[in-house]
Amino acid sequence: MLAAVLLDVDFTLFRPGPELGPDGYRRVGARHGLTLDPSRHADAREAALTDLQVHPELVHDEEIWIRFTEAIVVGMGGDPVLARSCAVDLVRQWERHENFLLYEDALPALALLREHGLRVGLVSNGQRDLEEFARHHRLDVDACVGSRAHGKVKPHRSIFEAALAALDAAAPEAAMVGDSYADDIEGARALGMRAILLDREGAHVGEPDRIDTLLALPAALGLAPL
Known part of the structure; x- marks a missing residue:
């Protein structure tokens, strides 16, 4: 579940x-x-x-x-x-x-995940302080694991494990959503997580578990309409 x-x-x-x-x-x-x-x-x-x-x-x-x-x-x-x-x-x-702008589908997708009672975490490779970033943009999330603070970058298994631990979730209970096949999708699947590829530019048409907008995420995860 x-x-x-x-x-x-x-x-x-x-x-x-x-x-x-x-x-x-x-x-x-x-x-x-x-x-x-x-x-x-x-x-x-x-x-x-x-x-x-x-x-x-x-x-x-x-x-x-x-x-x-x-x-x-x-x-x-x-x-x-x-x-x-x-x-x-x-x-x-x-x-x-x-210097970063939210995609228009981001906040509605996060809200839908919350409405289904799911815990939400951010996992990112990058230079910024991810917790400060989430606060700055007022994101309603439960955990932030950035590679600068964690020390390893995706697809290293430890960065996913740290996020799962922060959310008190086992790998089979969690899904990863990201735009990088190598970093996000392969990294998460190696741990036994489900992974959804966000392919906004249509570069991976035909890939299983692929969406082209976050508005399609609830259906891709099998969440029932509220």
Whole structure:
């Protein structure tokens, strides 16, 4: 019987705001004497993702995200010599709670989970303080486990186990919802949890337990209409 739901944060409940988009990168770059081309942001980010190397032991490591952001800055036309200081500044922007916007389906979905009496937790890889983030955005959740405080990143089993312990739920009683197949879905299923892939962009059509909006989550979890 379902007792708890774990949710990823970035690109599941929240999307980056303008300060974290192409023009935001351009503005931060200008502060560091760089002229960055916003039209190159998408391709630069995709290339940086391809080369992104996680810690071999899945340890949370800020340096990985600095190098990732540095690669984006260079890909947008930034001088490699000046790119690191700009990347550090940009990583700090990703720590600011006000730089994130809720998807329109996030709060209604959370409310429906609550109405069914489910315990709700957030599990996220990232630099920000997740508990402060939840308070800032007034999210009605029972637990927050962020990789910066926990020390390991998804899909390491311990970060899921910490969230389950905080919610007093066993893996078969819980479901994980997230946008990353490798981090969220495979990580949760390895523990025996059910996992729902949120595929907003339609990149995984045909994948089992897939939804394209959080408004479809209650039905996907088999929750009866109230």
